[in-house]
Amino acid sequence: MQITPLTRKNVAIRNWRGTVGEHAAQRHEREERLFWGSRGEIMPVPTGRFEKRIVRTVSVEVRPDAEGMPEERALTENVSPHGARVLMGRQWRPGQHVLVISPSEGVWSPAQVAYCEHLPEKRFAVGLELSVRVDLWAKSY
Helix, strand or coil: CCCCCCCHHHHHHHHHHHHHHHHHHHHHHHHHHHHHCCCCCCCCCCCCCCCCCEECCCEEEEEECCCCCCCEEEEEEEEECCEEEEEECCCCCCCCEEEEEECCCCEEEEEEEEEEEEECCCEEEEEEEECCCCCCCCCCC
16 A cells, blocks of 8 residues: 655645535535425526516617627517517627617617527527616516
């Protein structure tokens, strides 16, 4: 049997291995509680959306921050005070900064593209996360 000398490096490695296993076990237990709940029932998985969206068609203008890219007029599919799903004719890059304007609704807000989903017939569903809360276009709340 070989005895490993107690050096700082060896002690640090043993401590690290112990905590890695411990954290993984704690994480697994937490995930089990989230999925199964405290009484064993299946819990709903969070979607990442914090606000209820309402189906509402609003005409918007989306203007990219980048120069040389044309603005695009589009219609929303659904809206919330902090976001909208917009049907558009071209692909947008997630993380891209844009300006969303809807004169008829009194909306003018910087936004960021959250996702861009390819739809049939060369259309795209674009999720926009607004920088400011807009209660005007979510009147049904």
